[in-house]
Amino acid sequence: MTRSVSHAPPRPQLHHLLGHPTDLAGHLATHGPLSLAPNQASWAATLAAHLHASGLAGRGGGGFPAALKLTATRPGGTLVVNGMEGEPASDKDKLLLTRAPHLVLDGAQYLAAACRADRIIVCVPAGRDSVASAVLHAIGEREKAGHTRIVESVARPPHRFVAGEESALANWLDTERALPVFRPDKRIPLRIGRRPALVHNTETLAHIALIARNGAAPFLARGLPEDPGTTLITIGGAVTQPGVVEVDRGTPLSDIAARSTPTGPVQALLVGGYGGTWVGPEHFATPYGSIPLRTIGANAGVGIIAVLGTESCGVAESARIAHYLAGQSAGQCGPCVHGLPAIADDLTRLALGQVDHALMPRLLRRLGEVDGRGACRHPDGAVALVRSALAVFGADVARHERGQPCAHHRAPTVLRFPTEVYVP
């Protein structure tokens, strides 16, 4: 007990996710027990009001307001904690589940109580055994201390890019098929069997754990007025200190990249992950918030910034990403199954400077035809990535088109891939 008290910082006034105690004793000393009174409609209404006032947007990529997601939920069923982290460039789920598991689980308890869910399932991908053990250890601590109201468990879906898409996750928990489901009307809630399922990203739940305890004010004191709070960003690529940082929403992209110290001059930033977009130097001052990012055609995604230095070829790196994404298709929808490999091949030819007059029109047509034609948004992400590459690396693209690829098109990748990808 002494250890946890001496480690415990004063009760947090400023909203933040990183740096909280990892063990339950420290967590309780900092945050106190769950202020839960389940079965009380007024308590659920208070949480909904706090979430509404906080303006918290989901941090799993969709950016959907957490308050609206709660009101749209039907009572009962399962609260699914999405720790799947299909994006190879992301580390925040792993970090939160190992360093602040009680924050994530508390957020799940609050939400599960508010929507009267009767179980919480934390999804950790197969292969990430140390993360799963950390969560199981935390769950054990909570059970022993009587901290838990709603039963918590861990599930291990396969570690694929699309397995973390929310319909794929609910589908896996239901049928053990980790495949996205075609949902023409996304307002219809997800189900596991006949019972509703509410899927939330780990970071969203960690924010909710603090908002439920402290109200909306500390959260609102950070970030932008229309996009408040802090956000976790995994910085990678050509940097000396890759890793996860916590910043206020609205922090300029260049300031975030500077936290990881780029190894040299920066050519472009990949924002939002492998289904995200490249951003060129003219937009490096853009605040990291959903609206400013949208105005430059980018998207906050799951919180990823990868730095591309001037010693890399953006076209070649994009071709590698396109091949990786093609290989990660769930294999269900024709336009994704056939279109993504075709687009990746076109981009590879461009990267190598093996271009004939038909290539660019064909690539542009394929991008237009594949966009929006899958059951999930996997193909859309790939299309956005390639389109942004053609725009941001436009000068290079023009040289590659003339059969004169840039000097670095055979340089090794600065990006992280879990599987071997075709290297032009």
Next chain:
Amino acid sequence: MTAVHITIDPVGCAAYGYCAELLPEAISLDEWGYPIVDGRPVPAHLLALAKRAVRDCPKRALTLREHTPDS
């Protein structure tokens, strides 16, 4: 009168292409034979053909909806 839209279930679709043959005014095929719907409401004079395309799809991947689906 409510607008009727054609929706294709991309998981179910297996590129038979009957729909594009019946309704070339609204459905074209991509280079792999999968249908692309133009997204406009089905004009009244094509409704009967659209219903037939729905009925004839071997994979039952076509539906007519009275509202544009949310994305």
